[in-house]
Amino acid sequence: MTTAVLDVYLTEADGQAALRADARAGLTAIPKVLPPKWFYDARGSELYERITELAEYYPFNAEREILRERAGEIAAASGAETLVELGSGSSEKTRWLLDALTEAGTLRGYLPLDVSESALRDAARSLAEEYPALSVHGIVGDFTQHLGRIPARGKRLLAFLGGTIGNLVPAERADFLHSARAALRPGEQLLLGAGLVIDPATMVTAYDDPSGVTAEFNLNVLRVLNRELDADFDLGAFRHVALWNAEREWIEMRLRATRRMIVHVAELGLDVPFAEGEELLTEVSAKFRRDGVRTELRAAGFELTEWWTDSTNRFALTLATAL
Incomplete structure (x- = not known):
């Protein structure tokens, strides 16, 4: 192991x-x-x-639905060798991505980043046991400060799930997206979870x-x-x-x-x-609209390449490629 x-x-x-x-x-x-x-x-x-x-809290279940139904498509579209997850917590929803990337035969490593050292240690230990062939490298850090610390190992998919991007005001979102782009090489990708404007x-x-x-x-x-x-x-x-x-x-x-x-x-x-x-x-x-997400990504040096929503169009997962 x-x-x-x-x-x-x-x-x-x-x-x-x-x-x-x-x-x-x-x-x-x-x-x-x-x-x-x-x-x-x-x-x-x-x-x-x-x-x-x-x-009542539909964003969590809507994102989980997309990951459950579309993880294979995400894996095929990314071809990632390393999955990097920001604010990973218990990494519960990530397992669909890990399973799909493993089945696709590309995945070599998982790199969760979180502010909680105890949560990260528990999650890293559990995942190392569940995926014995997977290299698990955790980073205790803040995604607003430490993206530059992410090791450049293989082609990376940077996952920022949960709609957490919405907790940032526009200037903070721009800073984050620019930092994410700076941390990635051309052709590497960002998987972004975002709640959509609904009633x-x-x-x-x-x-x-x-x-x-x-x-x-x-x-x-x-x-x-x-x-x-x-x-x-x-x-x-x-x-x-x-x-x-x-x-x-x-x-x-x-x-x-x-x-x-x-x-x-x-x-x-x-x-x-x-x-x-x-x-x-x-x-x-x-909450976001597709055109607005595309505009913010493009301003940071990404191109929106895939867009998946849940069955009720309340939440979206966006795959963006670093230009």
Whole structure:
């Protein structure tokens, strides 16, 4: 059996420094904002897994449908020797790609990149056992910083699944796509998962389920700040809000203060005032149209070469080739 290799470019201290910087910048901004990556401590990851099981949260199941039905076509169109996956987590959906690429006879290596060293170690160990002929090389890193660390081994397919591209605002998306292009050689490919613009009611319900799991997930960012930065957020004083921004074509998740308060963040020496009704933006989830995806890819040096959607046209997997 092949032993998994792990490179660590992001330490716990790095993560703590980033949290402090993001919290200071975001809580003093007007309007207030926090990056969605801080949802994902152990509890946040567990809550997200529960969200993916909800009937209302269609993006997860729609992407899974495409991978299940089209993995063979993706493998044939890419001919990848190395599958690189960004934000891999447990690598659950990736197995369809691994199986299809293995069956196609091209796959030699799998390289997952994730910020969580523990999740990556568990996934790498499991995959090394499941695919004994596969070279598994994990990278503990941030896809916004460490794409240049990806080894150039064989023809690579860079997979960015889950619709995570939508959590980036346009300038961040452009930066990411340019970084992805810089990390790839001409002819190598990017497999991009993106939610599509559909009816607003369905999109909003996916981020505001009746059972309240997404609300609990949203509030978890305040738990993280309370624990890691010795803050005193009263979770009961904030309400989860999800809405469709038609102008920007994205879902916004916010936390709305239900009363006036001052939150003390001891680790930052910061007192943060909230007015009644004031909102803290915690996530955007952009939705896309085919022409817009093609335009953004082309601006970064990619050509859209394949486009697959689920049976209800709610989600797309795009294969783009580096020019």
